[in-house]
Amino acid sequence: MRTTPSPQSVWSRRHQWARRSAPVAITLVVALFVGCAKDPDEGTPQPMPAPQLPATLASYALPTLPAHFNSAALQAFESTPSDNPITDAGATLGRVLFYDKNLSATRAVSCGSCHHQDHGFADTRKKSKGHTGLSTRRNASHIVNQFYTRRQFWDLRANTLEDQVLMPLQDTVEMGMTLAQVNMRVEGLPYYPLLFEEAFGDSTITSDRIARAVAQFVRSIVSYRTRFDEGEANGFVDYTPMELAGKALFFSQETRCNQCHMTANFFTPGSLNNALDVDYADNGVGERTGDPADNGKFKVPSLRNVEVTGPYMHDGRFLTLEEVVEHYNSGLKPHAYIDDRLTTDMTIGGTPYQLGLTTYEKQALVAFLKTLTDLPLMADPRFSDPFMP
Ligand code: HEC
Ligand code: HEC
Numbered sequence: 001m002r003t004t005p006s007p008q009s010v011w012s013r014r015h016q017w018a019r020r021s022a023p024v025a026i027t028l029v030v031a032l033f034v035g036c037a038k039d040p041d042e043g044t045p046q047p048m049p050a051p052q053l054p055a056t057l058a059s060y061a062l063p064t065l066p067a068h069f070n071s072a073a074l075q076a077f078e079s080t081p082s083d084n085p086i087t088d089a090g091a092t093l094g095r096v097l098f099y100d101k102n103l104s105a106t107r108a109v110s111c112g113s114c115h116h117q118d119h120g121f122a123d124t125r126k127k128s129k130g131h132t133g134l135s136t137r138r139n140a141s142h143i144v145n146q147f148y149t150r151r152q153f154w155d156l157r158a159n160t161l162e163d164q165v166l167m168p169l170q171d172t173v174e175m176g177m178t179l180a181q182v183n184m185r186v187e188g189l190p191y192y193p194l195l196f197e198e199a200f201g202d203s204t205i206t207s208d209r210i211a212r213a214v215a216q217f218v219r220s221i222v223s224y225r226t227r228f229d230e231g232e233a234n235g236f237v238d239y240t241p242m243e244l245a246g247k248a249l250f251f252s253q254e255t256r257c258n259q260c261h262m263t264a265n266f267f268t269p270g271s272l273n274n275a276l277d278v279d280y281a282d283n284g285v286g287e288r289t290g291d292p293a294d295n296g297k298f299k300v301p302s303l304r305n306v307e308v309t310g311p312y313m314h315d316g317r318f319l320t321l322e323e324v325v326e327h328y329n330s331g332l333k334p335h336a337y338i339d340d341r342l343t344t345d346m347t348i349g350g351t352p353y354q355l356g357l358t359t360y361e362k363q364a365l366v367a368f369l370k371t372l373t374d375l376p377l378m379a380d381p382r383f384s385d386p387f388m389p
Contacts, residue, residue, distance in 0.1 A: 050191050051096045051386035057198075058382045060091035060220040062147060068232040069224065069264045077269040079150045079219070084162060086216045089198040091382075094217025096195060097210060099385040102185050103169060104131040105176035111168060111214070112385055114140045118378050120305025121221060126316030130173040137173070138282070139316035142309045144377070145302050147219045148265050154298045154314040155284045156271055165214040166207060179207040186210065221383055223304040224264075227371040232264075239371065242360075246368025249361060255328065256341045257365075266303035266372065272339045273297050275332035275352055276313060284314060293337050305377070307370045321366045329355045329362060 080086070097103065099112045114128040114136070115121040123140035130136060138154055146152070146161055158164035168174040169182050177185075186192050186205050193203035200209050231239055239247065250257045260268050271285045273296040280286075286295035298314045312318040318327065332342055332352030343350030357365070377383070 049387055051099075053092060053096070053386055054381075057088040057092055060086050060088050060216070060382065062086065062220065062222060063224065065222075065224050066229050066233060066264075068229070071263055074148060074263045074265060077148045077150070079147055079161060081160065081162065084212045084215060086220050087199065089195075090200075090213050090216040091220045092217075093192075093195040093199040094213035094215070095383070096191065096386055097186075097214050098217055099387055100189075101387075102189060103175060103177065103182055105181070106131045108132075109175060114174070115143050117380075117383055117385075118308070120144055120223075120309045120374070120378065122305075122309035124310070126311050128174075130171070131176045132173075134173045138314050139311060141299070141301060142305060143218050144221050144223045144304055144374075145265050145267075147222060148302075149267070149269055149299075151270075151299070155288045156299055157288055161215040161218060162211050165218065166211050182210065183207060221377070223302075223374040223377050225376040226304065226374045229264075231371070240367070242364045242367045243371055245361070246364035246366070247371075249357075249365050250368050255355060255365075257328070259341050260300055260339070261303050268300040271297040271299050273335060273337050275335055275338045275342050276317070276327070278333045278335060282315065295337055296335055297337075303369060304372050305374055307373045308378075321369055322362065325357075325362050325365050329357045 097111075099110050101107050101110045101113070103110060108131050109129075114123045116123060120142045121144055122142035126139060127135040127137070128140045141154065150160055152158035152161060152164035158167060166179065169177050170179065183205055192205065196205055196209060197203045199213055227238065231237075236244060236247070249255050250261075258266075260272055260274070262268055271294070275296075277296065280296045283295040285297040286292060288294075306312075306321065310316075310319060310321070312321075312324050318324045328342075332338070332354075334352055336349050338349055338352060340346045340348045340350065342352055344353050345351065
């Protein structure tokens with residue numbers, strides 16, 4: 001069993017460390033470069049500023065969620081493994097790793113370069129730029145409320161968040177490292193030994209610990225403070241007539257939006273085909289499984305923060321929510337495996353529905369989607385970049 005250091009000892013050690021940190025950082029980074037021919041970076045290392053962390057550990061425990069989250073449908077999909085519960089020290093380490101550009105080969109990008117807090121942890125670019133400036137294949141997912149989803153990525157290729165977080169590090173476009181190189185970089189930075197010790201009881205740095213810490217941090221990013229959540233508690237008294245009209249449409253038998261964007265998390269824990277193309281250039285889950293019935297199936301993202309997570313869909317094809325709503329209104333494409341909920345006769349592969357919404361109804365749907373924005377989450381200092389205070 002590890003012992004948790006007292007807040008006082010953490011506080012005083014941090015301060016001690018802060019006084020020494022600048023010269024230590026320079027010496028260690030220089031030593032790393034002289035000593036290790038295998039480091040992928042050819043340029044002159046720029047010592048990172050030390051991360052600015054609160055004097056006492058911030059709390060990352062999952063909050064007590066409002067009553068409308070207490071559905072069996074939602075709780076069945078909680079993803080926290082029993083061997084990696086969130087701890088404050090673990091998530092704090094995860095936060096530093098998440099924002100540390102030293103973890104990419106050219107030191108140009110961190111996880112936070114493609115998952116921006118002020119955009120609900122999505123990217124405003126259709127495709128993100130990796131460590132050498134090359135584009136990613138798909139649109140960057142937002143990473144909010146992953147504590148409800150086990151499988152990760154648009155095509156669900158990672159089985160757990162713990163598996164997922166090591167993949168961008170090793171992706172040649174995204175961060176371009178090997179896990180051995182990541183460990184070497186982390187070992188060479190003066191601020192990590194103490195953070196690992198606090199999180200795991202000793203300062204040993206391993207890929208498994210990196211994965212656990214980053215997964216704890218990502219899993220702690222929970223959205224539950226939107227106007228919709230307030231509305232669930234107060235009977236939607238603060239909604240405008242237009243937002244109420246949009247809400248009614250979203251939950252209607254006509255649009256069936258809520259039949260795929262389900263529960264308080266507005267998601268489906270799996271993948272579906274939402275009729276974007278007759279022939280998909282990227283078949284998503286089908287490409288991975290080889291089963292034609294999976295063609296065009298993609299993870300159904302939570303719609304929380306959708307006002308700021310655009311562009312939309314796995315390829316970022318729609319720039320605005322108006323375009324998304326027009327897709328469902330009049331743009332559904334026939335497909336052998338179109339989801340039954342998007343058809344006139346409720347059969348898989350059936351005729352795509354045409355909603356024929358009025359201009360007001362389309363505006364109303366967009367207005368409702370904008371009530372899912374979680375401003376406190378996007379301003380929460382626990383999830384911000386500690387290298388840029
Ligand atoms: C260069 C941009 C880039 C960087 C850097 C990056 N990501 Fe991503 N991230 C993406 C893209 C693009 C996707 C979608 C890829 C796909 O599904 O094929 C994604 C998907 C994800 C997902 C899946 C979310 C879901 O709902 O399935 C998670 C979680 C995630 N990233 C976390 C991270 C973490 C943690 C790091 C750092 C270790 C990181 N990302 C670094 C671009 C990036
Ligand atoms: C058959 C299930 C289904 C129905 C019904 C459905 N959606 Fe979706 N929705 C999806 C899937 C699957 C995706 C992701 C597809 C992709 O990226 O290729 C998605 C994506 C979205 C996105 C983009 C999210 C993002 O982060 O990129 C929005 C916004 C959206 N849907 C809104 C709606 C609205 C509004 C309705 C009702 C008019 C609706 N959806 C009905 C399955 C559905």
